[in-house]
Amino acid sequence: MAQLSGPEGVxxxxxxxxxxxxxxxxxxxxxxxxxxxFALLLNRHRGPVVHFLYRMVQNPGxxxxxxxxxxxxxYKSRGTYxxxxxxxxxxxxxxxxxxxxxxxDGKAERGQESIDDxxxxxxxxxxxxxxxxxxxxxxxxxxxxxIRAAIEALPGKQRAAVLMHKYEEMEYSQIAGVLGCSESAxxxxxxxxxxxxxxxxxxxx
Amino acid sequence: MRCPIEAGNExxxxxxxxxxxxxxxxxxxxxxxxxxxxxxRRLADEQxxxxxxLDAWTVPTVSEDFDRKLHAxxxxxxxxxxxxxxxxxLLHGRFSWKPVLPVAAACVALFGVFLVHNPVSLGTxxxxxxxxxxxxxxxxxxxxQVERALDDIDMLNxxxxxxxxxxxxxxxx
Numbered sequence: 001m002a003q004l005s006g007p008e009g010v011x012x013x014x015x016x017x018x019x020x021x022x023x024x025x026x027x028x029x030x031x032x033x034x035x036x037x038f039a040l041l042l043n044r045h046r047g048p049v050v051h052f053l054y055r056m057v058q059n060p061g062x063x064x065x066x067x068x069x070x071x072x073x074x075y076k077s078r079g080t081y082x083x084x085x086x087x088x089x090x091x092x093x094x095x096x097x098x099x100x101x102x103x104x105d106g107k108a109e110r111g112q113e114s115i116d117d118x119x120x121x122x123x124x125x126x127x128x129x130x131x132x133x134x135x136x137x138x139x140x141x142x143x144x145x146x147i148r149a150a151i152e153a154l155p156g157k158q159r160a161a162v163l164m165h166k167y168e169e170m171e172y173s174q175i176a177g178v179l180g181c182s183e184s185a186x187x188x189x190x191x192x193x194x195x196x197x198x199x200x201x202x203x204x205x
Numbered sequence: 206m207r208c209p210i211e212a213g214n215e216x217x218x219x220x221x222x223x224x225x226x227x228x229x230x231x232x233x234x235x236x237x238x239x240x241x242x243x244x245x246r247r248l249a250d251e252q253x254x255x256x257x258x259l260d261a262w263t264v265p266t267v268s269e270d271f272d273r274k275l276h277a278x279x280x281x282x283x284x285x286x287x288x289x290x291x292x293x294x295l296l297h298g299r300f301s302w303k304p305v306l307p308v309a310a311a312c313v314a315l316f317g318v319f320l321v322h323n324p325v326s327l328g329t330x331x332x333x334x335x336x337x338x339x340x341x342x343x344x345x346x347x348x349x350q351v352e353r354a355l356d357d358i359d360m361l362n363x364x365x366x367x368x369x370x371x372x373x374x375x376x377x378x
Binding site: 054067076144147167187191195198203 | 216217220224250251252254255256257258259261262264265267268271272274275278279282290293
């Protein structure tokens, strides 16, 4: 995650640390049968998990199904949960595993038609000046297609590493924990992925 | 600051620059260098363009019935027999099947090596005329050859036996 200097940075780190400890504490309560704690964890991590899976599989319906499977597995494993790693590491490990399996199984081919589907991407734009806004929308959509295609072209683990690094602001060590590899392997994955993305997206300045 | 490209750590630094994970001193030093080095400036601009493009990738909001569907799945799971839940847990959770195939392949290979060094008779009830009998000393004996040898011995025995006349007295007497 981004580091800031001074009191603001220290405060942010402490808040993050408290949040991580809170996750483990909540999950231990779920282990002991506290359903409310599970609801709190779900509320906190539902969005990030769904969004990560959406960017991995690029299909909103599949992303939500996989996300439900993630939380279902968390719930099923509650009886044997031990806080040996960060809760988010465990959570994203399950999510990445499910996403990579889905991609490997070739289901992406059946969902290919959704790649150009921009429905549900965000609120409809209010057209005030028709010509300017339409042009902006077309430019935006073309740019979005390029970004999605560039990400989709990355191999599974590179894709996962970039998404966790960029959108979840995970450090290399945590990404390594999710992917089950060394920190140097994560750096290699990331740098290769960013190099590919630079080649494809640098013109979108 | 030494040029990151010359130092070989340009990828680390440029990614860290755009991710905002450099210390203020590192960031200041790098930005000062970028102002002077065209190659590093180009690399930094490309990385910033990637970062900016990724920032523009918005995602749809989570559907309103996400939680309802999840809890429905949890309820279905709770109604399953305990042994099915344990089996699923074994398949997907506590046990990894990754080493099973290589171990199974290794066992098959070892068994194959064992069979080559310790051949086993199949023990069929009928033996074809040209059947080969394997002994523990790996000597192969042709059954036809054995029968011919026995016939030869029989013939030799007949040749050695004294010839008698129909009346029982030795011939030539």
